[in-house]
Amino acid sequence: MKNKLSLKTGRRQFIQAAGAASALGSVAIPRVFAGEGEGNTIQVALVGCGGRGTGAAADALRVSAAPLKLVAMADVFEDRLTSSLAALRQTFFETPEKIAIPEDQQFVGFDAYKKAMDVLRPNDIVIFATPLAFRWVHYDYAIQRGLNVFMEKPLIADGPTAKRMLELAKKADAKNLKTGVGLMVRHCRGRQELHQRIQDGEIGDIINMRAYRMHGPVGSCFSTRKPDDQQELMWQIARFHSFIWASGGLFSDFYIHQIDETSWMKNGWPVKAEALGGRHYRGDYIDQNFDSYSVEYTYDDGSKLFLNGRTMLGCKNNFSSVVHGSKGSAFVSTSSHTPGEVRTFRGQRQHRKEVVWAYPQPEQNPYQLEWDDLVEAILQNQPYNEVPRGVAASLVTSMGRMAAHTGQEITYDQMLNSPVELAPNVAHFTPEGPAPVMPDDQGKYPIPMPGINKEVEYMLTT
Numbered sequence: 001m002k003n004k005l006s007l008k009t010g011r012r013q014f015i016q017a018a019g020a021a022s023a024l025g026s027v028a029i030p031r032v033f034a035g036e037g038e039g040n041t042i043q044v045a046l047v048g049c050g051g052r053g054t055g056a057a058a059d060a061l062r063v064s065a066a067p068l069k070l071v072a073m074a075d076v077f078e079d080r081l082t083s084s085l086a087a088l089r090q091t092f093f094e095t096p097e098k099i100a101i102p103e104d105q106q107f108v109g110f111d112a113y114k115k116a117m118d119v120l121r122p123n124d125i126v127i128f129a130t131p132l133a134f135r136w137v138h139y140d141y142a143i144q145r146g147l148n149v150f151m152e153k154p155l156i157a158d159g160p161t162a163k164r165m166l167e168l169a170k171k172a173d174a175k176n177l178k179t180g181v182g183l184m185v186r187h188c189r190g191r192q193e194l195h196q197r198i199q200d201g202e203i204g205d206i207i208n209m210r211a212y213r214m215h216g217p218v219g220s221c222f223s224t225r226k227p228d229d230q231q232e233l234m235w236q237i238a239r240f241h242s243f244i245w246a247s248g249g250l251f252s253d254f255y256i257h258q259i260d261e262t263s264w265m266k267n268g269w270p271v272k273a274e275a276l277g278g279r280h281y282r283g284d285y286i287d288q289n290f291d292s293y294s295v296e297y298t299y300d301d302g303s304k305l306f307l308n309g310r311t312m313l314g315c316k317n318n319f320s321s322v323v324h325g326s327k328g329s330a331f332v333s334t335s336s337h338t339p340g341e342v343r344t345f346r347g348q349r350q351h352r353k354e355v356v357w358a359y360p361q362p363e364q365n366p367y368q369l370e371w372d373d374l375v376e377a378i379l380q381n382q383p384y385n386e387v388p389r390g391v392a393a394s395l396v397t398s399m400g401r402m403a404a405h406t407g408q409e410i411t412y413d414q415m416l417n418s419p420v421e422l423a424p425n426v427a428h429f430t431p432e433g434p435a436p437v438m439p440d441d442q443g444k445y446p447i448p449m450p451g452i453n454k455e456v457e458y459m460l461t462t
Helices: 011-019 051-061 078-091 112-118 132-145 159-174 189-199 232-238 249-266 366-380 387-406 412-417
Strands: 042-047 068-075 106-108 125-128 148-151 179-181 206-215 272-278 292-298 304-311 318-325 329-333 343-345 355-358
Touching: 042 051, 042 112, 051 068, 051 078, 051 125, 051 366, 068 078, 068 112, 078 106, 106 112, 112 132, 125 132, 125 366, 132 148, 132 159, 148 366, 159 387, 159 412, 179 366, 179 387, 189 249, 189 329, 206 249, 249 292, 249 304, 249 318, 249 329, 249 387, 272 387, 292 387, 387 412
Parallel strands: 042 068, 042 125, 068 106, 125 148, 148 179, 206 304
Antiparallel strands: 206 318, 272 292, 292 304, 318 329, 329 343, 343 355
């Protein structure tokens, strides 16, 4: 049965589609992988050679169910490609055959993604780890080339791109292509058992949930003024966490995990969000982020998720997710993504004396498990497309971000159907620009102004 999600689908139908396994349309005959011969090796290309892309490539090459080999790399920055390749070669120095990338298969530029994918054969795998603004462009070409995909989260930062990605997911299904999305906590075996225990009623009905991502500055969230000798667009891409069009800002890129894992435990997505946030000790920083966020998400039945985020030095850190039920509570994440150290409790205090169940330690790494599961689906030719769910998680995250940045209540349907596209010309970018946002004469970029800009998160460049 084909996925029947239309562009006009509302939140309820969208949730049902995102929560179900993607069904197959017209089925293509896959290339069979078996044994150890060269023809049975799954080739991999990496598009986006930053830290996350390098890590994803390493996880791919550690899959044991089939031989995988990295054969092409692409980035818009040559130095990132070079450093990524060096790091991977060092990591796999004992198995150099896993990295077969001659100089003519190292591609740089805005069209490099096509060249890297053109090296692959149908049913090989391409990794997308660029800023999210480029995701739909790259996914479209991968589907044309008949490639399986692993893409990092988030997938989108606005409604028009969400709808575009959903249409592409249906095209991938029609070609029997597999797509994994980097919400790796879903593949954690401990969280999977916790989810089942919650559904079986171990902690009763979920009443509210709490999630925290509070620590110092991370990634490229805080940027100072652009040097005069750097091109505007290229500088923004290099500092993508600083710009909402490129990444959804620090909110989307980092908070999506906790929003996704708690909504998974709830078996649904929020219907609306109210939020606040602010910019405090900014100094010379000119990025578009707030450095504190507090969001109240509301689900269909009135239960809540309270999300708190902060990126400030000298404050108490907290990196956890907690679920409260009518009969008890649970840790979804204790102090980081991995190990989750998930547990259930009789009471609401998460006290060690009230532990009912705890997943045995040590845990398997979910970053590896998500790759094991993707490759297994390819080998067994099983339906596998995490894009609808990844779009839903990205959309809910964007809903909370927009609520904070505008000071308004934002519903799921408002976010999905918003006409505002943050990077409308992304398929035609060139190093010379123009960029989707431009600085003023002080080198500062438009920032969210809650209560003043109520319809958009910041004044868009015209």
